Amino acid sequence: MSGYDNDDVPILNIPCSERIIKLSELFYNAFGCEPSYFVRVPGRVNIIGEHIDYCGYPVLPMALEQDILMAVNVIEESKLYLRNADTKYKGVDMSINAYEEFNITPDSSGKPYWYNYILCGIKGAMEHLNNSSCKGLQLYVDGNIPPASGLSSSSALVSAACLSYLYAHKGTLNKTAIASLCAKSERYIGTQGGGMDQAIAFLAKKYSAQYITFQPLNATPVALPEDATFVVAHSLAEANKAATNDFNRRVIECRLAAKILATLSGVISEEKVITLSQLQKILNNSLNEMRELVLKYIPKDIYTKAEICKILKINETDLDESFLTNNTKHLTEFKLKQRALHVYEEAQRVEDFRKICTYSKLESATTNGAINGGTTGLANNDSGEILTALGNLMSKSHESLRTLYECSHANLDELVNISRTVNIHSRLTGAGWGGCIVALCPKEMVEKYIDTLKEEFYVKYCNLEKRNADSYIFATTPNYGALIYKNLVI
Numbered sequence: 001m002s003g004y005d006n007d008d009v010p011i012l013n014i015p016c017s018e019r020i021i022k023l024s025e026l027f028y029n030a031f032g033c034e035p036s037y038f039v040r041v042p043g044r045v046n047i048i049g050e051h052i053d054y055c056g057y058p059v060l061p062m063a064l065e066q067d068i069l070m071a072v073n074v075i076e077e078s079k080l081y082l083r084n085a086d087t088k089y090k091g092v093d094m095s096i097n098a099y100e101e102f103n104i105t106p107d108s109s110g111k112p113y114w115y116n117y118i119l120c121g122i123k124g125a126m127e128h129l130n131n132s133s134c135k136g137l138q139l140y141v142d143g144n145i146p147p148a149s150g151l152s153s154s155s156a157l158v159s160a161a162c163l164s165y166l167y168a169h170k171g172t173l174n175k176t177a178i179a180s181l182c183a184k185s186e187r188y189i190g191t192q193g194g195g196m197d198q199a200i201a202f203l204a205k206k207y208s209a210q211y212i213t214f215q216p217l218n219a220t221p222v223a224l225p226e227d228a229t230f231v232v233a234h235s236l237a238e239a240n241k242a243a244t245n246d247f248n249r250r251v252i253e254c255r256l257a258a259k260i261l262a263t264l265s266g267v268i269s270e271e272k273v274i275t276l277s278q279l280q281k282i283l284n285n286s287l288n289e290m291r292e293l294v295l296k297y298i299p300k301d302i303y304t305k306a307e308i309c310k311i312l313k314i315n316e317t318d319l320d321e322s323f324l325t326n327n328t329k330h331l332t333e334f335k336l337k338q339r340a341l342h343v344y345e346e347a348q349r350v351e352d353f354r355k356i357c358t359y360s361k362l363e364s365a366t367t368n369g370a371i372n373g374g375t376t377g378l379a380n381n382d383s384g385e386i387l388t389a390l391g392n393l394m395s396k397s398h399e400s401l402r403t404l405y406e407c408s409h410a411n412l413d414e415l416v417n418i419s420r421t422v423n424i425h426s427r428l429t430g431a432g433w434g435g436c437i438v439a440l441c442p443k444e445m446v447e448k449y450i451d452t453l454k455e456e457f458y459v460k461y462c463n464l465e466k467r468n469a470d471s472y473i474f475a476t477t478p479n480y481g482a483l484i485y486k487n488l489v490i
C-alpha cells in the first residue's frame with residue numbers, strides 16, 4: 001500500500017476532464033512544462049452551527065462540488081511562481097527562504113491580495129516542516145467557488161497551497177493533521193477563524209454532511225433526509241471577513257464572555273483564555289443551564305473596557321494583550337450577553353438537528369422495511385414533519401445570527417423572507433455580513449423555489465435580468481473532500 005491509509009488525503013490518477021486539460025495548457029504556456037500533480041480542495045456550505053466552531057462547539061457542514069484546482073510543479077530554487085486562471089488576479093513571483101520572513105499584508109484598502117491565502121498555506125506548511133529542504137513551486141490556480149460568498153473559497157485556497165507544499169516535501173498527508181495545520185495557517189491572514197472550513201475540506205465524504213467536533217478534531221457522517229435538497233443562493237453582497245474587524249470582534253466578545261462567566265461563577269482557571277464550551281465542560285452544565293448563567297452574570301447589553309477590566313481585576317494593557325487582536329485593540333464597547341446567548345443556543349440547535357436526522361434515518365428504515373411492508377401515508381406525513389422540524393431550526397439560527405450576533409445583511413434577510421413566503425426555511429451560511437443563504441427545500445419544490453428567488457430577489461430586488469441569475473443560485477448535495485491527482489504508474 002506504499003504507506004497510504006484511509007486517513008490520508010487520497011491520491012488518484014489524473015482524470016481526463018476538460019478542466020484539467022485546460023489548466024494543463026495554461027500551466028504549460030506559463031512555465032513551459034507539464035504540471036507534475038494537481039491538488040483539489042472543495043468549498044463548503046455550513047448547514048447549521050454558525051460562529052460556534054471557535055467557541056469549541058460542533059458544526060454541521062458539507063463539501064460542495066465547486067472547488068479550487070491547483071496545478072503544481074516542484075522546482076529546486078526556493079521560489080514561488082503563482083498564477084491564476086482568472087485574469088483579474090495578477091500573477092506574482094517571490095522567494096521563499098524562511099517562513100519567518102513571509103510578509104502577508106493586505107492592499108491599501110485593507111483587503112488581502114488573492115495570493116496572500118496561498119502564502120498563508122505555504123507559510124504554515126514550511127513552519128510545520130521546519131523549513132527543511134525548501135524547494136519552490138510553480139502553481140496555477142483555477143477556482144470556481146464564488147469568492148467572498150461565505151462558501152469558503154479562501155480556506156480552499158489556503159488548504160490547497162498547504163497540501164501542495166506538503167506533498168512536494170513528502171510531509172504528512174493525514175487528513176486531520178492537515179486540516180488542523182490549515183486552520184492555524186489561515187490565521188496568518190489576520191482573522192481568528194475556527195477550524196470548520198478546513199476540517200470539512202479534508203474530512204468531507206460524498207452523500208453525507210459531517211458532524212464536526214473539535215479538540216480533538218473528528219468528523220462523523222450525518223445522513224440528510226433523502227427528500228431534502230439544499231439550495232444555495234448568493235445575496236449579491238460580498239463578504240470578505242479578512243477586510244474588516246467584524247469577525248475578530250465576535251471572536252473576542254465570545255472569549256471575554258467566557259472569561260467573565262468563569263470568573264463570576266468562581267471557576268479558577270490557569271489558562272488565560274478559555275472558550276464558552278470549555279467553561280460548560282468545567283461546570284458540567286447543560287447548554288440550557290449555560291444560557292441561564294449568561295442571563296444571570298452578563299445581563300447588560302453593552303460592556304465597556306473599564307467595566308470588563310473591573311470584573312476581571314486586570315488593567316487595560318492586560319486586557320489588550322491577553323484577549324484582543326491587533327484590529328480590535330481600539331474597541332471600547334462589547335456585546336457579551338448577545339454573543340454568548342447565540343453560541344449556547346446555536347450549539348443546542350446543532351444537537352437537535354443531528355438528532356432529527358439520525359431519528360429520521362431510523363424511522364425510514366423501519367417504515368420502509370419488512371416490518372411495515374413498505375411506505376405508508378404516515379411515513380409521508382412524518383417526512384414532512386421532519387423537514388419542517390429541521391427547517392425551523394435553520395430559521396431560528398438565521399434569526400439569532402441577525403439579532404444576537406448581528407452578522408446578517410439586508411440582502412440575506414430579504415432572501416430568507418422571500419423563502420418564507422413559499423414555506424422554505426433558510427439561513428445565512430458562513431461568516432455572514434453578505435455571501436449566501438442555504439435553504440432546506442423538499443426535492444419536488446426545488447425548481448419552483450429557485451424560480452421564485454430568481455423572480456422575487458434577483459429580478460425585482462436586485463434588478464438583474466432573469467437569465468443572469470443562474471450563476472447565483474444552485475442546488476447541491478454533499479461532495480468529496482480534498483484530493484491529489486497524479487499520474488500513477490501501474
Ligand code: GLA
Pocket residue numbers: 046049050051052053054193194195196197430431
Ligand atoms: C468562517 C470561519 C469559520 C466559522 C464561520 C462561521 O467561515 O472561517 O471558522 O467561524 O466563519 O461559522
